[in-house]
Amino acid sequence: MKKFSAVISLLLILGLVYFSFYSLMPRSGTSATISETKFSTQRAIVPLKEISKAPHYVGSAEHERVRMYLIDQLRALGMQVEEQSGFVLQTEGKSLVKPTNILARIPGSGSGKALLLLSHYDSAKVPSYGASDAGSGVVTILESLRAYLAGGATPKNDIIILFSDSEELGLDGAVLFVKEHPWAKDVALVLNFEARGSGGPSNMILETNQGNANLIKAFAEAKSEYPVASSLMYSIYKMLPNDTDSTVFREEGDIDSFFFAFIDDHFDYHTANDTVENLNENTLQHQGSYLLPLLQYFADADLASLKSNQDHVYVNFPFLKLIHYPFSWILSMLLIAIAGFFILLFYGMMKGRITGAAIGKGFIALVVGLIACGVLGYFGWQLLLVLYPQYNEIQHGFTYNGHTYIAFFVLLSLAILFAIYRKWGKKQEAAGLFVAPLTIWLVINTVIFLYLKGAAYFIIPVFFALLSFWMLIKQERPHLLLLTLLATPALFFFSPLIQFFPVGLGLEMLVISCVFTVLTFGLLVPVFHFYSKKRLLAIVCLVVAIGFFISAHLSSDFSETRQKPNSLVYYQNADDNTAYWVTYDHLLDPWTKGYLGESPTEASTFISNAAGSKYNTGYSFAAEAPEKDIASFEIQLKQDTLIGNERNVSFTLVPKRKIHQLLLFADTTHVFKKLVFNGKNVAPDSTGYAFGTRDHNGLLRYFLANNEPLEVSYVSNSPSVEFTALEYSFDLLEHPQFSIHKRTKNMMPKPFVVTDAIVVKRSFNIDSLPARNVDSVSYQIQVPYE
Incomplete structure (x- = not known):
C-alpha cells in the first residue's frame, strides 16, 4: 500500500508539472468558420502571409508594399487612415531615421481618454521575414478589430490604431508619434503586441511610471482566458534597459502600457526562420485571447482612473487565473x-x-x-x-x-x-x-x-x-x-x-x-x-x-531545419582602392571559405570600422577581394563660413546608388558647438557641445528610408574636420557586379549584424572639395577685444 501511494504521488507530481505548462495557453488555433465576433487564428493568418512574404526592413521595397497593404486592410474595416512621417534623431544612440507610421481612429461616444492598439510593421534589418516580430501583433490587432466591429458595439472611448515604423532601428516610430502627433495627448492606455521568438505562451508585462494596482485590477476584470503574468517579471523588467515601443510611451508621455510578448523558440528571433510556417498557431491564438476581451473591456472603461500610487503582487495560477494583492x-x-x-x-x-x-x-x-x-x-x-x-x-x-x-x-x-x-x-x-x-x-x-x-x-x-x-x-x-x-x-x-x-x-x-x-x-x-x-x-x-x-x-549539428547562421560582406576602401571579403563568423563553413579561403586573416588587420550589432559583434576575418566599380556618394558643399575661429559648414551627402545605412565618423578631437542632421539639432550635452563626451569616433548612424540625402551642418573651432563615411547596401547577393553562390539549405543569413551587404568606406575633408561645389563661402577674421 505504501509503494502504491508513492507511485500515485509521483504520477500526481508529474501530472501537476505537466499541467503547469499545459494551462498557460490555448491548445489549438481557431478556424475561419467560427462566429464573426470571435478571434479566428485562421483568419488572422491570411494577412500575416501577405505581410511576411519577404523581409520588409526600413528602406526595402517590401517595406513600402507592406505599408500600403496594411492601409488597405484598415480601410476595408471602414476606417480612415493617415500616415505620419518625419525624421527622428536619437542622440543617445546617435541614429537618424525617417519612419512612416500608419494611424487610424475609431471615434467613441464619450469625451474621455483614448485606448491605443500598438504593434510595429517593420521587420529586423536584412534577414527576417517578420512573421512573429511583429507581424503576429499586427494581425492580432486587425483580426480583433474585425471581430469587435462585427459585434456592432460603439465604444465609449476613442480607439486609436498605431502600426509604428522603425521599431527595430530604435523605436523611432513610437518616438515620432508620442513627441509630434496631436493624438498622443489623448492616449491613456496602450495595448502593445510584440514577439521575441516564434512560440510559447505570451507574457503580459506592464510599463508604468506609477503603481500598478488599478491596472492589475482592470486586467483581472477583463477576464483574459489564459493570463500569463507575474510581478516578478514586472520587477525584473523595470530594472533592465527596456527597449519596446511601450517604453517610449512611458518615458516620453507618462502613458501606461500592457505589452504582450512570447519568447519561446528564441532561435527564430530576427532570423530568416521568422516565417508563418514557424509561428505557433496556439501562440497566435493566445495573443488574440488577450486582445479581444481587453479591447471590449477598455473600450468602455474609465481610462482616467487607471493611475495609482500602489503596487500589487500578482501571478497567474490555474483555475484562479490571476492572484493579486497589495504590496x-x-x-x-x-x-x-x-x-x-x-x-x-x-x-x-x-x-x-x-x-x-x-x-x-x-x-x-x-x-x-x-x-x-x-x-x-x-x-x-x-x-x-x-x-x-x-x-x-x-x-x-x-x-x-x-x-x-x-x-x-x-x-x-x-x-x-x-x-x-x-x-x-x-x-x-x-x-x-x-x-x-x-x-x-x-x-x-x-x-x-x-x-x-x-x-x-x-x-x-x-x-x-x-x-x-x-x-x-x-x-x-x-x-x-x-x-x-x-x-x-x-x-x-x-x-x-x-x-x-x-x-x-x-x-x-x-x-x-x-x-x-x-x-x-x-x-x-x-x-x-x-x-x-x-x-x-x-x-x-x-x-x-x-x-x-x-x-x-x-541534433547539435546544423541541418536544413537547424540552419547555421553565417555572414559575408564586401568591404571596399575608396581611400586606398582596396577591397576585402569580411565576415562576423568565428566558425567558417564552405560557403564563407569560398570567399575568405581556408586561412583568412584577422579582420582588424585591414578594417577598423564595423557596423556593430546588438551583441557588440565585430568583423572576425577578412581576405582580399577584387575591386569593383561601386559608386560612392556625391558631396555638395552648401556653406563654409569662418568667423573668428568658428567655422560654420553645411554640406550634403547624396547617394549615387541605393543604400540602406550610412555611418559618419569624425575624430573625437573635433568638438562641435552645433551639429544638425537633416534639420534635426543634436542637443548639447553636459559639456555644452554636441556629442561633447564622445568615447569613439562615431557621429551618426543614418538609416535611409527612401534613399534621401544626408544634410549635415556644424559649427566647430577646428580649422578642418576630416570625416569618414561608410555606405551600406543590403544587395550583395543580387548586385550585378557580383556572382555570389546561394547558401545551401543548412545555412541562413546571420541575424543581428549587417550581412549580405556591400560597404564602401570613404574619407573626405571640406577643404579638399573643388571650389565649384561651394555655394556660399565667406571668411571673416575677427580680432578678439582686448
Whole structure:
C-alpha cells in the first residue's frame, strides 16, 4: 500500500508539472468558420502571409508594399487612415531615421481618454521575414478589430490604431508619434503586441511610471482566458534597459502600457526562420485571447482612473487565473510565516519529532545540493560550448536543441538530489530534514521583501509548506497524497520558471534552472522523504538525462531545419582602392571559405570600422577581394563660413546608388558647438557641445528610408574636420557586379549584424572639395577685444 501511494504521488507530481505548462495557453488555433465576433487564428493568418512574404526592413521595397497593404486592410474595416512621417534623431544612440507610421481612429461616444492598439510593421534589418516580430501583433490587432466591429458595439472611448515604423532601428516610430502627433495627448492606455521568438505562451508585462494596482485590477476584470503574468517579471523588467515601443510611451508621455510578448523558440528571433510556417498557431491564438476581451473591456472603461500610487503582487495560477494583492501585505505575510515556522519548530522539538542531528543533516543535504547543481549548471554549459563550438555562432544564446538541454540539466540535478537525500535523509525524521528548506525559503522571501517585492508571491508555497511541516510533526506517517497536493503551488509557480530563464535569457542561465530545481525540490522534501526507492529514482533521472543529452548531441549539428547562421560582406576602401571579403563568423563553413579561403586573416588587420550589432559583434576575418566599380556618394558643399575661429559648414551627402545605412565618423578631437542632421539639432550635452563626451569616433548612424540625402551642418573651432563615411547596401547577393553562390539549405543569413551587404568606406575633408561645389563661402577674421 505504501509503494502504491508513492507511485500515485509521483504520477500526481508529474501530472501537476505537466499541467503547469499545459494551462498557460490555448491548445489549438481557431478556424475561419467560427462566429464573426470571435478571434479566428485562421483568419488572422491570411494577412500575416501577405505581410511576411519577404523581409520588409526600413528602406526595402517590401517595406513600402507592406505599408500600403496594411492601409488597405484598415480601410476595408471602414476606417480612415493617415500616415505620419518625419525624421527622428536619437542622440543617445546617435541614429537618424525617417519612419512612416500608419494611424487610424475609431471615434467613441464619450469625451474621455483614448485606448491605443500598438504593434510595429517593420521587420529586423536584412534577414527576417517578420512573421512573429511583429507581424503576429499586427494581425492580432486587425483580426480583433474585425471581430469587435462585427459585434456592432460603439465604444465609449476613442480607439486609436498605431502600426509604428522603425521599431527595430530604435523605436523611432513610437518616438515620432508620442513627441509630434496631436493624438498622443489623448492616449491613456496602450495595448502593445510584440514577439521575441516564434512560440510559447505570451507574457503580459506592464510599463508604468506609477503603481500598478488599478491596472492589475482592470486586467483581472477583463477576464483574459489564459493570463500569463507575474510581478516578478514586472520587477525584473523595470530594472533592465527596456527597449519596446511601450517604453517610449512611458518615458516620453507618462502613458501606461500592457505589452504582450512570447519568447519561446528564441532561435527564430530576427532570423530568416521568422516565417508563418514557424509561428505557433496556439501562440497566435493566445495573443488574440488577450486582445479581444481587453479591447471590449477598455473600450468602455474609465481610462482616467487607471493611475495609482500602489503596487500589487500578482501571478497567474490555474483555475484562479490571476492572484493579486497589495504590496502592503508582503511584510505581514512574511512575519506570519516566520512566526509560524518558529512556533512549529519549537513545538516539534518539544514533541521530540525534530532533533538537532536531523536539522544539521538537512542543511548539509540542501547546501551540498545547491552547490553541486549550481556548479553543474554554470560549468556544464561552459563545457558544452567547448565541446560544441558551433553553438557560439548563435548569438542570442538559445540553441535549436535548447529545450533538450534544459531537460538534461534539470533531470541531472534531480538525480543528484535524490542521491543526496538517500544518503543524508535515510534514517532521519522528515520534519527535521524539512527545517533547512523552510529556513532557506524564509531567507529568500526576506530578501525579496527588501529588494524584489514583485517576487513576494514566493511566500504562498511557503504557507502550504508550513502546513506540510505541521503534518510531519503531528503524524508519524502523514497522508502522502495530501502532502503531494500541498506542494501544488510550488509546482505551479516554479516549474515554468525553471524553463523560463534559459529560454528568455539564453542557456547561460541554466545555472538558475538548476538552483531553482534544488529549491523546488526542497519544498517537496515532505513527499520525497517517504519514497523508499530514491536510489531507483536517482538512476531513472540519470538515465533519462543521458537520453536527453544523446538527443541533444544528435541534433547539435546544423541541418536544413537547424540552419547555421553565417555572414559575408564586401568591404571596399575608396581611400586606398582596396577591397576585402569580411565576415562576423568565428566558425567558417564552405560557403564563407569560398570567399575568405581556408586561412583568412584577422579582420582588424585591414578594417577598423564595423557596423556593430546588438551583441557588440565585430568583423572576425577578412581576405582580399577584387575591386569593383561601386559608386560612392556625391558631396555638395552648401556653406563654409569662418568667423573668428568658428567655422560654420553645411554640406550634403547624396547617394549615387541605393543604400540602406550610412555611418559618419569624425575624430573625437573635433568638438562641435552645433551639429544638425537633416534639420534635426543634436542637443548639447553636459559639456555644452554636441556629442561633447564622445568615447569613439562615431557621429551618426543614418538609416535611409527612401534613399534621401544626408544634410549635415556644424559649427566647430577646428580649422578642418576630416570625416569618414561608410555606405551600406543590403544587395550583395543580387548586385550585378557580383556572382555570389546561394547558401545551401543548412545555412541562413546571420541575424543581428549587417550581412549580405556591400560597404564602401570613404574619407573626405571640406577643404579638399573643388571650389565649384561651394555655394556660399565667406571668411571673416575677427580680432578678439582686448
